[in-house]
Amino acid sequence: MKIEHVAVWSQDIERLKTFYERYFSARSNEKYHNAKKGFSSYFLSFDTGARLEIMEMKAVPGSKDDPYQQFTGLIHLAMSVGSEAEVDRLTAKLAEEGYEVLDGPRRTGDGYYESVVFDPDKNRIEITA
Structure with missing residues (x-):
């Protein structure tokens, strides 16, 4: 068994995609866009086979967690x-x-x-x- 991918919500998937491509040699698939839901995503693949899905949908609010603090969850x-x-x-x-x-x-x-x-x-x- 293996973890297939991890998904992350973002308010700017283009910026996030560029970061992982530039610094961690990620390779992106073509952007998926669902106009009805206002949803877009990319799957970023890494040399080891690990994948990161970055997702954007305007209806998803920003996190209320303080990124400088530890909290329960990923x-x-x-x-x-x-x-x-x-x-x-x-x-x-x-x-x-x-x-x-x-x-x-x-x-x-x-x-x-x-x-x-x-x-x-x-x-x-x-x-x-």
Whole structure:
């Protein structure tokens, strides 16, 4: 068994698609649009076979959760970039380009080497070796 995909609501799927394509080498399918429902989505595929569905529908309100706080539910996506050097490089690049780094790079108590950044929608992205 495997997780087939994870879905995320966004108020700007074009911006989110560009972020994952640029920094995590995602490949996008053609945009799906349902005019009757006002719904649009992309499936973003990664080299390992994992997929992220990004969805937009104007009727879906923004989150009321504070992205700086932890809360119950899905809290981050972990993206493995293959090495500690790549964690350092990508984290520095994201910071230079205006993305907020919440933590790291650092070694965690359970042995991971990681940083945590916000994507454009303030979803937490854990960048791991």
